[in-house]
Amino acid sequence: MSVTVRVPAKVNVQLAVGAARPDGFHDLANVFLAVGLYDEVTVTPADELSVTCEGPDAALVPLDRTNLAARAALILAERRGIEPAVHLHIAKDIPVAGGMAGGSADGAGALLACDALWGTNASREELLDICAELGSDVPFSLVGGAALGTGRGEKLTALDVGGTFHWVFAMAERGLSTPAVFREFDRLTEHADVPEPVASESLLDALAEGDPDALAAAVSNDLQPAALSLFPELADTLAAGRTAGALAALVSGSGPTTAFLARDPRSAAKVAEALRASGTCRSVRVASGPAPGATVVAGN
Numbered sequence: 456m457s458v459t460v461r462v463p464a465k466v467n468v469q470l471a472v473g474a475a476r477p478d479g480f481h482d483l484a485n486v487f488l489a490v491g492l493y494d495e496v497t498v499t500p501a502d503e504l505s506v507t508c509e510g511p512d513a514a515l516v517p518l519d520r521t522n523l524a525a526r527a528a529l530i531l532a533e534r535r536g537i538e539p540a541v542h543l544h545i546a547k548d549i550p551v552a553g554g555m556a557g558g559s560a561d562g563a564g565a566l567l568a569c570d571a572l573w574g575t576n577a578s579r580e581e582l583l584d585i586c587a588e589l590g591s592d593v594p595f596s597l598v599g600g601a602a603l604g605t606g607r608g609e610k611l612t613a614l615d616v617g618g619t620f621h622w623v624f625a626m627a628e629r630g631l632s633t634p635a636v637f638r639e640f641d642r643l644t645e646h647a648d649v650p651e652p653v654a655s656e657s658l659l660d661a662l663a664e665g666d667p668d669a670l671a672a673a674v675s676n677d678l679q680p681a682a683l684s685l686f687p688e689l690a691d692t693l694a695a696g697r698t699a700g701a702l703a704a705l706v707s708g709s710g711p712t713t714a715f716l717a718r719d720p721r722s723a724a725k726v727a728e729a730l731r732a733s734g735t736c737r738s739v740r741v742a743s744g745p746a747p748g749a750t751v752v753a754g755n
């Protein structure tokens with residue numbers, strides 16, 4: 456008896472960042488789009504909690520209780536007063552420390568899978584609450600589609616999307632730490648007046664209309680200068696994608712994965728080919744969005 460949940464990666468089509476709050480977090484206007492790159496989390500009853508991981512980046516994933524999937528199981532078990540007696544297996548296709556919310560995906564996936572396995576019947580509200588406890592991006596991994604995240608990114612409003620957007624993702628040679636990128640943002644904006652983060656109306660309209668040209672004109676990422684400052688070579692990857700005809704090229708969230716919006720699948724394939732040939736990245740993937748959130752794909 457086991458339950459498997461599939462969870463998508465995300466790209467931030469807008470990431471507006473406010474000044475650091477007293478708790479160290481930053482208020483955001485974070486427009487998430489889920490894209491069709493997935494991790495799968497399988498939970499199976501076991502004597503005690505354990506985690507295994509397979510996939511190209513598996514060696515980078517912690518297998519102890521700091522793993523977000525393990526933390527999700529622990530929190531749900533504690534709330535219900537039961538033992539977290541499960542084996543968690545992560546089939547990982549989302550790059551690790553890439554700014555695509557892979558760890559968050561595993562947290563949301565493990566939570567949904569444990570809830571189904573244990574029959575704990577958590578409400579949507581309670582699941583979202585536990586997700587927010589796990590991390591700022593985790594609630595979005597549960598819901599998928601497209602959403603505006605405010606607060607530290609955990610307060611979600613679902614967004615309409617009027618079409619499919621085609622993306623190319625270039626994975627970098629190494630990862631970037633999210634806290635380090637926010638710290639670099641603070642350093643770079645130390646003497647600036649950082650405005651309140653607000654969602655762009657033209658960006659929300661472009662999503663609703665499914666218009667890739669309008670979306671390309673509206674995408675933005677306030678963390679991009681910080682990611683580029685810590686990882687200057689990313690500028691070469693961005694330039695290679697633009698030269699190959701991408702409508703827009705940007706860092707995904709805190710990076711270092713770079714994201715390229717293409718007009719259609721053919722153009723996406725061309726951009727992907729050029730990026731592979733450029734020698735400026737480790738690997739290249741094509742994916743479209745919006746994609747559905749965490750979904751049970753197998754189990755009983």
Ligand SMILES: C[C@@](CO)(OP(=O)(O)O)[C@H](O)COP(=O)(O)OP(=O)(O)OC[C@H]1O[C@@H](n2ccc(N)nc2=O)[C@H](O)[C@@H]1O
Nearest residue numbers: 479480481554555556590591592607633634637708709710
């Ligand atoms: C930047 C974003 C954009 O979607 O994701 P990634 O691109 O890394 O995937 C998110 O804000 C990351 O979300 P997530 O990875 O869940 O972050 P958390 O675990 O909540 O926080 C990790 C650290 O990031 C910083 N942090 C995170 C969110 C936020 N609104 N302000 C922050 O300053 C804090 O230093 C915090 O200690």
Ligand SMILES: Nc1ncnc2c1ncn2[C@@H]1O[C@H](COP(=O)(O)OP(=O)(O)O)[C@@H](O)[C@H]1O
Nearest residue numbers: 522523524551552553554555556557558559561
């Ligand atoms: N299930 C998990 N998968 C990947 N990383 C995890 C997981 N649980 C905890 N982590 C830790 O979180 C860090 C950030 O990973 P990840 O979520 O992949 O990146 P990002 O926050 O850039 O989207 C990793 O370096 C790793 O130490």
